[in-house]
Amino acid sequence: MDEEAVSVNDIPEGAAIIDVREDDEWEAGHIDGALHVPLGDLPTRLDDLPLDDDMYVICRTGGRSHRAVAWLTTNGFDAYHVAGGMGSWNLDNGKPIVSENGQEPWVM
Template sequence: MDEESVSVTEIPEGAAIIDVREDDEWEAGHIDGALHVPLAELPTRLDDLPLDDDMYIICRTGGRSHRAVAWLTNNGFDAYNVAGGMGSWNLDHGKSIVSENGEEPWVM
């Protein structure tokens, strides 16, 4: 099955966004309301995912999310790769992000 990519502007309002970046990247800046599941933890954290909903998977630039979407779709889940990742979300489209450490959020 071919993995589907969507642009930041195609993500529906209120959609389930899963961030597969590492802890330090998440803490520096992430989408408010996203679920943090690092790529390496994905197979063991299926119970944390909204399995009945379409999931939009994001990372820094799209590589890790591509792998996550391939794994999820091969296992029967509806998942879409967010093209360009957090760079596209925040830097290209100016969509807001939040940090976990009280500092100015940024994409690392």
């Protein structure tokens, strides 16, 4: 099954968003309420994922989320790739982000 790309504006309110970026990227700026699961940790963090919900997977520009969604859908999850990643979320569409370090959040 080919994964679907979803625009940041098509993510339903309250949907499960999985951020597969690295720790430093997450700490600099992420979507409030998203679940942080770095791409390399995905196979060992399956218990952390919402089994019965659609997941919207995001990274910086789309490469890692594309790989994550391919892996998740192969393993029976309902996952969608967020087209354009965090660049599209924050830089292109001005959607809010938060940081973990108390500094002004930004996408790195």
